Amino acid sequence: MSLPRFAINIDDTGRWARVYLSEGEPTGEVAQYLSRTLEKWMKDHPELRVRQIVPICSNGDTSELHVWYDRIDTTLN
Numbered sequence: 378m379s380l381p382r383f384a385i386n387i388d389d390t391g392r393w394a395r396v397y398l399s400e401g402e403p404t405g406e407v408a409q410y411l412s413r414t415l416e417k418w419m420k421d422h423p424e425l426r427v428r429q430i431v432p433i434c435s436n437g438d439t440s441e442l443h444v445w446y447d448r449i450d451t452t453l454n
Contacts, residue, residue: 385414394418396442408432408439415442424448 386399396415398407419425425446433441 383410385410387414387418393443393445396444398440406438411439411442415444 383398384400386397388395396411396418398411415430419427426449428445428447431443432439433443
């Protein structure tokens with residue numbers, strides 16, 4: 378039994394980021410993988426505070442996440 382292979386990328390523009398499936402064709406719901414990837418990325422960037430997340434849907438399924446964020450100053454403390 379072979380498992381489907383796919384890759385999820387994050388494009389960071391400096392004010393917002395796009396989390397999306399970059400290659401492959403997974404079976405099932407992609408939204409949970411997009412969410413987990415975003416969660417890991419946010420843990421790796423503690424200086425960012427999420428303002429808004431917008432799911433982008435295609436054919437009734439979430440295919441991308443667009444995330445707007447602010448950079449917080451961690452040197453104040």
